[in-house]
Amino acid sequence: MSAPFLQFLLAGLTIGAIYALVALGFSIIYNASQVINFAQGEFVMIGGMATVSLAGAGWPLPAAIAGAVLLAAAIGLALEKLAVDTARKAPVVTLIIITIGASILLRGAAAILWDKNVHALAAFSGDAPLNIGGATIVPQSLWVVGTALAIVVVLSLFFGRTLLGKALLATSHNRVAAQLVGINVRHVLLASFGISAALGAIAGALVAPITFTSWDIGVMLGLKGFAAAILGGMGSGPGAVLGGLVLGIAEAMGAGYVSSAYKDAIAFVGILAVLFFLPGGLLGRRSADRV
Amino acid sequence: MATRHVLVAILSLWLASAHAQEPIRIGSFLAATGGAAFLGDPEQKTLEMYVEKLNAAGGVLGRKLVLVAYDSAGDAEKARTFAKRLIEQDKVDLIVGGSTTGETMAAVPLVEQAGVPFISLAGAVVIVEPVKKWVFKTPHTDRMACEKIFLDMRARGATRVALISGAGGFDKSMRAECLKVSKNHGIEIVADETYGAADTDMTAQLTKIRQNTQVQAILNAGFGQGPAIVTRNYRQIGISVPLYQSHGVASKEYIKLAGDAAEGVRLPAAALLVAEKLADGDPQKTVVALYTREYTGRFKSDVSTFGGHAYDGLMLAVEAIRKAGSTDKAKVRDALESLKGYVGTGGIVNLSPSDHMGLDLSAFRMLEIRKGDWTLVK
Numbered sequence: 001m002s003a004p005f006l007q008f009l010l011a012g013l014t015i016g017a018i019y020a021l022v023a024l025g026f027s028i029i030y031n032a033s034q035v036i037n038f039a040q041g042e043f044v045m046i047g048g049m050a051t052v053s054l055a056g057a058g059w060p061l062p063a064a065i066a067g068a069v070l071l072a073a074a075i076g077l078a079l080e081k082l083a084v085d086t087a088r089k090a091p092v093v094t095l096i097i098i099t100i101g102a103s104i105l106l107r108g109a110a111a112i113l114w115d116k117n118v119h120a121l122a123a124f125s126g127d128a129p130l131n132i133g134g135a136t137i138v139p140q141s142l143w144v145v146g147t148a149l150a151i152v153v154v155l156s157l158f159f160g161r162t163l164l165g166k167a168l169l170a171t172s173h174n175r176v177a178a179q180l181v182g183i184n185v186r187h188v189l190l191a192s193f194g195i196s197a198a199l200g201a202i203a204g205a206l207v208a209p210i211t212f213t214s215w216d217i218g219v220m221l222g223l224k225g226f227a228a229a230i231l232g233g234m235g236s237g238p239g240a241v242l243g244g245l246v247l248g249i250a251e252a253m254g255a256g257y258v259s260s261a262y263k264d265a266i267a268f269v270g271i272l273a274v275l276f277f278l279p280g281g282l283l284g285r286r287s288a289d290r291v
Numbered sequence: 292m293a294t295r296h297v298l299v300a301i302l303s304l305w306l307a308s309a310h311a312q313e314p315i316r317i318g319s320f321l322a323a324t325g326g327a328a329f330l331g332d333p334e335q336k337t338l339e340m341y342v343e344k345l346n347a348a349g350g351v352l353g354r355k356l357v358l359v360a361y362d363s364a365g366d367a368e369k370a371r372t373f374a375k376r377l378i379e380q381d382k383v384d385l386i387v388g389g390s391t392t393g394e395t396m397a398a399v400p401l402v403e404q405a406g407v408p409f410i411s412l413a414g415a416v417v418i419v420e421p422v423k424k425w426v427f428k429t430p431h432t433d434r435m436a437c438e439k440i441f442l443d444m445r446a447r448g449a450t451r452v453a454l455i456s457g458a459g460g461f462d463k464s465m466r467a468e469c470l471k472v473s474k475n476h477g478i479e480i481v482a483d484e485t486y487g488a489a490d491t492d493m494t495a496q497l498t499k500i501r502q503n504t505q506v507q508a509i510l511n512a513g514f515g516q517g518p519a520i521v522t523r524n525y526r527q528i529g530i531s532v533p534l535y536q537s538h539g540v541a542s543k544e545y546i547k548l549a550g551d552a553a554e555g556v557r558l559p560a561a562a563l564l565v566a567e568k569l570a571d572g573d574p575q576k577t578v579v580a581l582y583t584r585e586y587t588g589r590f591k592s593d594v595s596t597f598g599g600h601a602y603d604g605l606m607l608a609v610e611a612i613r614k615a616g617s618t619d620k621a622k623v624r625d626a627l628e629s630l631k632g633y634v635g636t637g638g639i640v641n642l643s644p645s646d647h648m649g650l651d652l653s654a655f656r657m658l659e660i661r662k663g664d665w666t667l668v669k
Contacts, residue, residue: 004498007528011494018491116328118516120548127551129527136494136527211491212516212548220489255495260484263495 003134008256009249010132014141016248018211020148021203022225023232023240024155025196031172031235032192034092038099039079041222042106043197046072047204048213049110052119061124069201075106076197080190088186103218110215121208140209147206148241151199155237164191172235231271233284242282247271312354315618317342317608318383319360320373320398321412321601322390327365330390333598334412335360336590338387341605344585351609352616359383363394370394371401378405384618387604389413390597392460399426408611408624410604412597415464419647427627427647429603429637430596431561431654433461433512436538437469439559439655440510441476443668447533449507453482453500455493455521456512461539465512481505486517493517494524501530508532514539519548526552533557538655543593546663557668559655561596563636565665579636599636607633607640 022044029037050068055061083098124143129136158165170178171188179185203221204213211217224247232243247267254266274282319338322331342358350356359381361373370389377383378401385408389395392415399418402409402425411418411428418428444452452473456466466483473480482503484496500506509532511521518540525534534556536545541560546553562569566579582602586594608623610630615622628647633640638654657668 004502007498008495011492011498014494015492117544118519118548120519120550127523129529136529138523138527207491212519214516224489252492252495255484255486256499260486260496260499264487 004256006133006135008252010135010137010141011256012249012252013145013245014137014210014248015251016228016245017141017145017148018203018207018221018244019224019228019247020241020244021144021151021206022200022221023229023244024148024151024237025200025203026226026229027235027237027240028155028168028196028199029192030229032168032189033084033095033171035084035095035099036226036234037193037196038096038222038226039103039106039218040196040200040225041218041220042103042110043072043076043200043218044204044207044221044225045110045213045215045218046075046106046197047201048121048208048217049114049119049204049215050201051205051208052121052213053114055121061122065202065205068205069198072201072204073194073198076193076195076200077190079197080193084189084193085186088189103222107215107218114215116215118212118214119208120212121205123209138210140206144206144210147202148244151202152237152241159237164188168192227268227271231274231281233281236281236283239281239283246282314355314357315351315612316357316359316381316383317605318374318377318381318386318407319358319388320363320370320377320386320394321360321388322365322394323360323362325364325366327391329595330412330597331362331365333586333595334388334390334601337586337598337601338605340585340589341602345609351612352618360388363390365391365394367391367393367397371397374398374401378402378407383407384612384620385409385608385623387412387601387608392418392464395426395428399423402426406620406624408608408620408627410608410627412600412604414461416468422645422647425624427607427642429600429607429635429640429648431538431637431650432468432648433465433537434468434472435650435652435655436465436559437472437512438476439652439657440535440537440557441469441473441478442652443557443559443657444478444508444510444535445476447508449533450477451479451481451505451507453484453503453506453509454480454512455482455484455486455496455500455509457486457490457514457517458488459514459517461514462512462517465537465539469510469512486521488515488517490517491520492524493521494528497521497524497528497530501528506532508535510535510537512537512539516548519545519553522549522556523552538596541658542595546660551663553660554662555660557657557659560658560665561599561637561654562656563594563596563599565656565658565667566594568665568667574634574639575636578634582636596637603633603635603637603640606635607642 025040047068051064054064054067123140125139167183228244228247232239250267254263323335342356363370387410389411392413395411395413416432456462536558562575563579566583569576583594611627615626630642638650640649642649658665
């Protein structure tokens with residue numbers, strides 16, 4: 001492999017892992033409720049901003065991240081309880097619109113409570129780039145990639161082995177049936193928002209040293225994360241990771257070999273092509289309707 | 292309490308009758324909120340503070356100043372509406388405002404038609420080129436930044452330059468200006484890469500530039516967090532040719548975000564940013580030091596060049612009114628056009644019928660980042 005190719009690949013992996021982390025959050029709420037939570041990007045923002053401000057207040061980094069994750073989870077739970085749950089009889093589209101409203105509210109609140117500046121978080125293990133075959137990668141990227149993989153493993157254990165995870169999965173398959181076997185669907189929904197928010201916040205803290213963080217970063221990351229989730233197959237954990245990585249690598253290769261001006265177009269044309277042949281996404285459910 | 296209010300009321304009545312003169316009405320529309328609030332906010336604070344200070348010092352021509360300011364939130368359509376209101380309802384004597392080029396250009400047809408002197412605080416060259424009878428501006432342009440950078444590159448023997456720019460309005464405008472003036476300065480643009488506003492990694496673009504053996508220097512025409520990421524990625528993949536940033540990131544924020552990677556990066560900036568580093572004999576030293584002290588003293592936040600543009604705009608307006616000896620709009624305009632040697636935060640202003648900005652390249656200082664701080668390049 002030539003050095004430039006490897007560099008493009010590493011760049012793609014870095015960006016892709018960030019998208020993947022955001023995409024995972026989309027999938028969990030979608031599974032539990034068929035709702036696409038457009039406030040997912042805001043959880044990422046809250047994770048980053050809260051970590052920066054807690055670390056700035058003198059908290060050690062792990063404590064700051066934990067604090068940020070708890071804060072985001074609490075906001076996620078509150079969002080479900082106060083906005084989504086009260087409208088639970090409404091159609092899914094209404095719920096999606098509620099999440100858009102929530103995202104605007106959270107963004108505005110962040111701009112007021114914190115500020116409108118861009119903040120950097122110190123990298124977890126230094127800035128010295130690692131050299132791999134003539135290409136370089138910053139250690140923080142490895143943190144992002146590693147955490148994304150770890151989260152996929154944890155989530156698959158959670159869904160496969162724990163009662164709450166199984167309940168979540170059951171609800172995603174058939175809400176009415178899940179209710180009939182005694183699953184409290186409302187609790188499952190509540191949990192899904194809490195977990196997604198926490199996941200988003202972890203992503204926010206992890207990517208802050210690379211992308212920086214600011215009150216409006218959720219818009220950009222949310223959009224790309226959403227695209228990654230759709231590409232990988234909405235609702236699929238491994239799909240979210242695959243979608244994120246494919247999107248990131250497509251962007252980097254597009255910028256490197258074709259034109260940096262059209263790299264987003266290249267990536268999105270790629271997504272459209274994939275969805276044309278695989279409407280459910282790369283690893284999405286192949287649903288069959290009974291006629 | 293009540294008696295004090297009555298006293299104040301009587302006193303002001305008396306003062307008003309003693310002068311029996313209308314206050315001078317200065318209109319403004321600024322992006323005080325919204326995405327361009329980092330421009331409009333310091334501008335508004337500056338205007339308010341100095342109108343207050345001028346009034347405390349007895350006003351202008353013995354008349355008080357009144358500031359009528361609207362928040363256009365960076366929206367050109369709102370700016371047009373507010374400009375109309377300032378002219379028709381508030382009947383202002385002149386306008387100092389327009390944080391962004393879009394807002395300014397939306398108001399230009401109105402002020403031209405009504406014949407109201409308008410000092411814009413926005414950057415683009417189109418505002419004063421071609422010259423518009425009633426329109427002036429205080430900030431330096433991106434073309435001047437390109438020229439300043441190219442001169443410095445030439446001085447270091449670099450003539451083949453890679454350009455990398457973002458997708459924002461500032462980035463695009465500066466990229467276009469740099470491409471336009473590069474020939475005049477003997478600079479050849481050998482690579483022209485771009486990145487999106489939301490991009491978080493530019494190593495792909497920079498790797499392409501690194502592969503190009505012709506490149507002798509890199510210029511990043513950018514604004515916001517993008518240039519900080521470019522700087523970090525530039526360091527990460529170990530590029531050896533010098534990196535130049537634009538005046539768009541001339542703030543401590545950039546150094547903070549880019550961290551150690553910013554070491555050795557050069558960029559042009561207004562004197563205001565390096566107020567404390569200017570030589571004692573520097574003509575701008577007094578004014579930038581004063582403005583810095585007064586602004587930070589009042590608002591407890593760092594000065595920005597944008598607030599400085601508003602300061603210059605207001606002071607130019609005041610100078611012109613004093614020179615004209617009245618607020619007659621045509622006389623003020625003529626006085627404004629003939630102002631020479633005004634020393635402001637943005638540079639030394641020499642206005643003329645053919646130049647409604649009046650700044651030259653000396654308005655920019657070339658800075659190099661050393662140990663996390665600015666140093667002046669001699």
